[in-house]
Amino acid sequence: MELRHLRYFVTVAEELNFRKAAERMNVTRPALSKQIKDLETELGVQLLERNTVRVSLTQAGSSYLSEALAILSHVERAKLMAREVHSGRRGRLRIASVGPIAAGFMPEALKSFGDEFPEVDVSFVEMMPPEQADALERGVIHVGFAYGKKAALPRGMQSLKVLHAKFGIGMSHHHPLAGCKSLTFSDIAKETLLFLGRESESVHCSDGLQLFKSEGKKPGPVRFIQGFDSLLTMVAANQGISLLPRILDLNRIPGLLLKPLIAETASLDFNMWAVWRKEEPSTLVHEFVQRLKDRVAPSKRGA
Secondary structure: OOHHHHHHHHHHHHHOOHHHHHHHHOOOHHHHHHHHHHHHHHHOOOOEEEOOOOEEEOHHHHHHHHHHHHHHHHHHHHHHHHHHHHOOOOEEEEEEOOHHHHOOOHHHHHHHHHHHOOOEEEEEEOOOHHHHHHHHHHOOOOEEEEEOOOOOOOOOEEEEEEEEEEEEEEEEOOOOOOOOOOEEOOOOOOOOEEEEOOOOOOHHHHHHHHHHHHOOOOOOOEEEEOOHHHHHHHHHOOOOEEEEEOOHHHHOOOOEEEEEEEOOOOOOEEEEEEEEEOOOOOHHHHHHHHHHHHOOOHHHOOO
């Protein structure tokens, strides 16, 4: 059975006249009669009563008509949806979640995207930065994020610098150093340092330890925290301090203070990059990236 059999049957059922139905379907009457006969043979039931005077539906035909109409309607909806997905009007967009660090650019980009593509299902996926490259390659997420002075990316990935700031020190307002206006590496040399990620793959840790090395200082104890929100919670709970980008939205987190860090030789630059597949086929991804670009100053864009 093919969809044309359903379309022929529905047309005959609507017209209850083979001549008129044949004209609508642009086929000959004998050809149409054969298609209906083939359908009835395959089903093993008679769908139409016909004689030289009139055509009518059998009881089985009436039941089959309802299902045939539903099937054809679903096919048309599927066709429309496929076209809308292809044109970028529908579909899904999965973005790696980076928490409040993205508050400076993500809300406006999402609002602009949502206004233009209201039928697109946008969702955030919680995962650590090292996991995101593999997730991008497998299509689990469409847009991920990387941290570091440079975007260390696998082949086939493209990036956009979405955030540039200076590292500061995040600490609890209960911390003994909370009253200091600014801090040096000597001030924090014995403090417990909290880093994002796992010991074997934390860019946050490798960048942080390099800063201490550049300043000729030895860091204190190191702990690794899984999840950016968890890291901020641990800092606010006075379980350690952390090197964090000095952005306004982190200062708004209850219990957390962000202090300027003074360095003699080390570069305190912090960069965050949006990352997506260079050969990404989804129109939605490129539309969302464009909205990120619209919110990034030209001097801060990365290749």
